[in-house]
Amino acid sequence: MGTLTEASGPKYKAVADRIRRAVQAGKLSAGERLPPVRELAYQLEITPGTVARAYTVLTDEGVLQAEVGRGTFVAGRSGQGDGMDTAAEPELGFELDVAPHNNEAGDGYYVNLFSPHLPNVGQAALIRELLTEVAQNPPSGFMHYPSRDAARPARQAAAHWLSHAAVGRVRESDVVFANGGQNALGLVMQTVLRGRRPVVLVEELFYPGFRRAAELLRADVVAVEMDADGIIPEALDAAARTHDAQILCTSPEAHNPTATYTPEDRRRAIAEVARKRDLQILDDNCYNMKAGAGPSYRLLAPERSWYVTSISKNITPALRVGFALAPPDRTAHLRRSAEQGFFGLATPLSDLMARLLVDPRLDAIADRVLDVTREYVQCAVNELGGYQLVWRPDVPFLWLTLPAGWRAGAFVQAAEARGVRLRPAEDFVLRTARAPHAVRLSVNTGVTLGAFARAMQRLRDLLGNPPEQITV
Structure with missing residues (x-):
């Protein structure tokens, strides 16, 4: 070339x-x-x-x-x-590839696996249709501030949409809207944290948005030891006691970045530690693409559980709509954090949610998103299954532990030089912590399955040719 x-x-x-x-x-x-x-x-x-x-x-x-x-x-x-x-x-x-490209991300050499990319299986057309209806006759009008009364239909629709989750009965009055899942995390922390230097606990490997939200509130972040089943209860007890922590941030259904799952017995043990140490629990369920496989902390410890999710991982991330549920006696406090921060969702967006989240076509669309995601996950497993790979068919990313001879930073650089962008384990640990030699691969359905498979093949070739030759 x-x-x-x-x-x-x-x-x-x-x-x-x-x-x-x-x-x-x-x-x-x-x-x-x-x-x-x-x-x-x-x-x-x-x-x-x-x-x-x-x-x-x-x-x-x-x-x-x-x-x-x-x-x-x-x-x-x-x-x-x-x-x-x-x-x-x-x-x-030089070569020019003039083959047709099926979408915005292209079907060529460069494949971005940094963050998941949803397939468009009808949701764009549905949203366009409903937006047209809202624009022609907006129930909330275009000249008013958001209000609780005007947003009631949207909250009712959200309660219906959340009925698939293992969170128990959700009433419209329980729902607090946010501008995406990350905003919902921040709202929960604003409501819970107190004092000059509060402490937030996270898993050893954790979603970096937890740290970003905590740091905005001048909170210290402490990592808790984990194993294949999630947080180790004894380590949690010691950390909560030593640091006088106020909240634990965790993702028991679809752990980001490892795609693992916290079984029910471990969740119950964690909930007991939280009660013992008066620790709040933030249950981040944004990445779960189907009904919960186990009881949420909202069911196991309702008096201290804060549940966060969004539509970003099964409908679209573009609308920036998230949901937060508080313990029964803290809902008013959480709602106040939202209303004093940004008043509420923009009224056209609230009107759209009132239609979208109860539309009879939405369930089929969400099922199709999951079906396509499974195809791409299986493709990755077919190509990389010979290596230490953690994956689930209903989670849009995979966790790859690198073979001897590769370090995460070097592998990410080598992959990008071959047109594949990944996230190294360093992105998911505290800045002072040692990271494993591993990377996260997200599912990008914005490229064709063939282009995705070729990207996996390039990664497989890299994995088999580490720069460091190990000898004995």
């Missing part, structure tokens, strides 16, 4: 010149799709900004035309469908 290492002058001009000459020579014909910016940048070993500037120059000249959400094409496209013939390889000094 050619690069621009020998090109003189600005590299964006060299890229533009090669594409322009290829068009003039008929090597690229009208309507052919050019590679995504990041993909071509990888091929040429230059920055994405350089490619983007070249595309902009040629678009301004009329050589190329950009279509929002579709890509960049040679000008003169006649409006044909997505399918198009692949031209003969252009003599540009």
Whole structure:
């Protein structure tokens, strides 16, 4: 594959010149799709900004035309469908992949596995339809502040949507809306934490959003030893006593990042420690994509359990809608934190939730999201199953312990050089802690299953060729 290492002058001009000459020579014909910016940048070993500037120059000249959400094409496209013939390889000094791309993330070399990416299996069309209804006749109007009364239908719909979770009966008055799951975590901590330097407990490996929310409130974060079943109760007891901790943040249904599950007997033991040490429990269930497999802490310890979830992992992350449930005698306190912080969800969004969360089509969409996620998880297992891999079909990420010879940081860098972006274990520990040599791979259904499989194959090849040769 050619690069621009020998090109003189600005590299964006060299890229533009090669594409322009290829068009003039008929090597690229009208309507052919050019590679995504990041993909071509990888091929040429230059920055994405350089490619983007070249595309902009040629678009301004009329050589190329950009279509929002579709890509960049040679000008003169006649409006044909997505399918198009692949031209003969252009003599540009580099390869151009002009195969069609099925979505915004592309179907080429670069695959982002940093965070999960949901498939669009009908939810976008449903949201568009319901947004149109809201825009034409908004029950809450467009000229009023959010209010509890106006949001009641949305809370009723949310209570219906939460009925699948193992949290017991949820009344509309129990629901407190947030601007996404992360905002809900912050609201809970604002409501619970007190004193100048409160202490928040987390698992040894934990969702970094816990730390970010705690640090915003000037809280100290302390990690608690864990094993394959989650937090070790004896370690929790010691940490709560030593640090006078106020709240434990945990994800018992779908632990992030390890995809493990805390069994019921361990949950009961943790709940007993929390009672003994007067410790609140924040149960983060944002990543669980199906009904809870075990009782939530809201059922095991209702007097001290705070439950958080959102629609980001089974409908869409774009709307930024989360839910928080407080212990029965603390709901008013949690609602006050939300109302004094941002008044409430924007009224059009609240009106949308009142429709979306009870729409009869939504369950089928959520099931289809889960089905597609399972396909991609199985694909990853098929390619990487020979290594130490933790996975579940209903969790949109996998935890990979690296073989001898690989360190997480080096592996992440090597993977990115081959077009695959991952998260190292260092992202999921305290800054002063030692991290295992492991990485998290998220499911990205924004690329085709074939592109995802090829990314897994590149990772498999890396795993089998560590830079450090271990000898005995």
